[in-house]
Amino acid sequence: MPSKSSRISQSRRIEQAYRLAREAYATFGVDTDAAIKRALQVPISLHCWQADDVRGLETPVAGRDSGGIMATGGYPGRARDGDEMRADLDLVLKLLPGAQRLNLHAFYAETGDTAVDRDELAPEHFSRWLDWAGRRKIGLDFNPTYFAHPRAASGFTLSSADKGVRRFWVNHGRACRRIAEHFAKKQGTPCVINHWIPDGTKDQPADRWGPRARLVESLDAILKDKVNTRQCVDAVEGKLFGLGSEDYIVGSHEFYYSYAQSRKLVPCLDLGHYHPTESVADKVSALLQFHPKLLLHTSRPIRWDSDHVVILNDDTRALFMEIARGGALDRVYVALDFFDASINRIAAYVVGARATRQAILLGLLDPTELLKMADNAGRGHERLALMEHAKAMPWGAVWDMLCERDGVPAGETWLVDVANYESEVLSQRR
Numbered sequence: 360m361p362s363k364s365s366r367i368s369q370s371r372r373i374e375q376a377y378r379l380a381r382e383a384y385a386t387f388g389v390d391t392d393a394a395i396k397r398a399l400q401v402p403i404s405l406h407c408w409q410a411d412d413v414r415g416l417e418t419p420v421a422g423r424d425s426g427g428i429m430a431t432g433g434y435p436g437r438a439r440d441g442d443e444m445r446a447d448l449d450l451v452l453k454l455l456p457g458a459q460r461l462n463l464h465a466f467y468a469e470t471g472d473t474a475v476d477r478d479e480l481a482p483e484h485f486s487r488w489l490d491w492a493g494r495r496k497i498g499l500d501f502n503p504t505y506f507a508h509p510r511a512a513s514g515f516t517l518s519s520a521d522k523g524v525r526r527f528w529v530n531h532g533r534a535c536r537r538i539a540e541h542f543a544k545k546q547g548t549p550c551v552i553n554h555w556i557p558d559g560t561k562d563q564p565a566d567r568w569g570p571r572a573r574l575v576e577s578l579d580a581i582l583k584d585k586v587n588t589r590q591c592v593d594a595v596e597g598k599l600f601g602l603g604s605e606d607y608i609v610g611s612h613e614f615y616y617s618y619a620q621s622r623k624l625v626p627c628l629d630l631g632h633y634h635p636t637e638s639v640a641d642k643v644s645a646l647l648q649f650h651p652k653l654l655l656h657t658s659r660p661i662r663w664d665s666d667h668v669v670i671l672n673d674d675t676r677a678l679f680m681e682i683a684r685g686g687a688l689d690r691v692y693v694a695l696d697f698f699d700a701s702i703n704r705i706a707a708y709v710v711g712a713r714a715t716r717q718a719i720l721l722g723l724l725d726p727t728e729l730l731k732m733a734d735n736a737g738r739g740h741e742r743l744a745l746m747e748h749a750k751a752m753p754w755g756a757v758w759d760m761l762c763e764r765d766g767v768p769a770g771e772t773w774l775v776d777v778a779n780y781e782s783e784v785l786s787q788r789r
């Protein structure tokens with residue numbers, strides 16, 4: 360632990376650097392105090408599945424490399440049950456500035472000694488998560504788990520040609536919506552429920568039509584139940600390909616944008632789900648012309664949808680820059696989606712969540728008004744020069760102040776807490 364006097368001198372350094380940064384930004388027409396305040400308010404929904412490498416809490420564990428997604432690596436300390444997950448998340452929450460939520464997957468139900476299949480899940484199977492979230496005053500979001508299950512082994516779930524399989528997953532989706540509605544009622548904030556299915560094929564199918572028609576039918580059957588849609592906010596997530604579904608994905612982007620539009624659902628954009636040269640940032644202003652809200656899964660693909668820990672790279676920055684420039688921060692739900700089993704998992708959360716909030720802050724520190732003025736006046740060279748200059752602005756000093764104001768460690772001193780926890784707690788997990 361840093362000593363009290365070194366903490367005081369660090370605070371003083373942060374204060375001094377911030378004063379200079381605030382002035383520099385003010386000449387740029389940017390109010391750093393307002394940016395800090397706003398950046399802290401945006402809720403980031405922490406995905407529970409980084410804690411245990413997307414295994415879930417069912418017994419027997421249904422298999423971790425299913426559904427075209429896979430956590431690779433064998434770093435020690437994986438959380439093995441709900442209590443360990445919550446303990447890990449407690450430390451994560453302490454090290455993150457700003458508003459947080461927790462994003463649960465259905466296979467993190469805690470059903471004690473009785474096995475409860477996915478189509479029979481009910482709110483009471485999540486009571487421990489709800490109690491925990493209530494004590495921490497954070498809201499829960501939710502996801503049906505349409506993978507890692509014997510009935511998903513064929514590679515098809517909601518779009519399966521098998522009526523029984525389809526019915527099972529429809530009932531799972533319906534059960535999950537009731538759970539999401541229950542969460543929302545308890546916590547007093549809407550619960551975003553994201554539907555992602557792995558359905559697809561490794562090689563070219565003869566029939567691309569049938570599964571898509573069946574997916575429409577199944578989703579409609581799930582949505583037919585009356586739930587309060589202000590509480591249970593349904594989102595649908597498309598993708599380009601997965602492991603073992605390289606050629607054909609039933610729920611492609613075009614499918615879900617149109618489905619969401621016609622059924623008044625929220626489209627989910629996952630940063631890892633597009634062609635590597637495609638800009639996800641550019642899609643925001645197109646989709647928000649037609650959809651009131653978007654759900655974002657911040658992730659990081661490396662050559663494929665590898666779900667690496669989010670860092671402050673060009674993609675993350677561009678995404679939130681674009682959202683801030685459009686004044687659309689309250690039209691997006693921000694959620695993390697990555698799983699790296701090769702590094703300390705607490706640090707994975709902290710790095711990814713902090714990078715996401717840094718990108719939000721950077722978006723809010725953008726001198727958008729100046730840039731637009733230059734653009735509108737036809738002075739493209741000025742716009743370009745200002746954009747380049749903005750990159751060299753002292754935003755790090757503003758970030759440190761954001762952490763300071765929210766009472767969490769600035770800089771990288773949080774690594775000490777992670778190291779202590781690793782030696783005291785994680786190293787005991789065998």
Ligand code: RNT
Nearest residue numbers: 408428502555598629696
């Ligand atoms: C998979 C999707 C999906 C999952 C989670 C676990 O490609 O991104 O969001 O990562 O549901």
Ligand code: ZN
Nearest residue numbers: 596629656696
């Ligand atoms: Zn995702």
